[in-house]
Amino acid sequence: MRFGEDAEQAETAGWLHDISAVIPDENRIAAAEAFGLAVLPEERTLPMIVHQRLSAVIACELFGVRDPAVLSAIACHTTLNAGASRLDTLVFVADKIAWDQPAAPPYLPALDAALGHSLDAAAFVYLDWLWQRRHTLGVIHPWFRAAHRERLAARGIEST
Numbered sequence: 820m821r822f823g824e825d826a827e828q829a830e831t832a833g834w835l836h837d838i839s840a841v842i843p844d845e846n847r848i849a850a851a852e853a854f855g856l857a858v859l860p861e862e863r864t865l866p867m868i869v870h871q872r873l874s875a876v877i878a879c880e881l882f883g884v885r886d887p888a889v890l891s892a893i894a895c896h897t898t899l900n901a902g903a904s905r906l907d908t909l910v911f912v913a914d915k916i917a918w919d920q921p922a923a924p925p926y927l928p929a930l931d932a933a934l935g936h937s938l939d940a941a942a943f944v945y946l947d948w949l950w951q952r953r954h955t956l957g958v959i960h961p962w963f964r965a966a967h968r969e970r971l972a973a974r975g976i977e978s979t
């Protein structure tokens with residue numbers, strides 16, 4: 820509501836964004852393929868990362884969510900993507916505020932401050948924080964790369 824988005828859409832995405840966690844990591848690629856998803860090479864290398872798209876399929880097929888905006892927000896909540904909607908960005912940022920590790924996220928103060936400017940500024944804080952640490956990642960998901968590159972370009976910075 821603070822960012823002018825539909826709270827009900829955001830809440831539905833919030834409830835279901837990690838629903839594919841019920842499928843163990845080692846079965847996620849097979850599950851994604853069984854649902855007809857074209858699995859990306861990066862997802863095959865690091866099956867954890869397919870959980871975002873798998874959650875969207877489960878939200879649709881098992882929970883009857885038919886709103887494409889909600890399904891899109893679920894499908895890119897980990898990596899974001901180029902051309903993301905405001906709801907996509909909102910759910911992405913919310914996912915980074917409440918991350919899955921015990922200590923507070925190191926980027927949180929900067930992300931919080933950026934939220935005072937815009938949702939997109941907050942998304943960029945996380946994307947750029949992760950981009951600076953990309954050498955620590957198992958894979959660089961093409962959606963993450965595209966999201967970061969698009970936002971760099973919007974700031975007049977060429978991607979490395």
Ligand SMILES: [Fe+2]
Nearest residue numbers: 836837896897
């Ligand atoms: Fe997730």
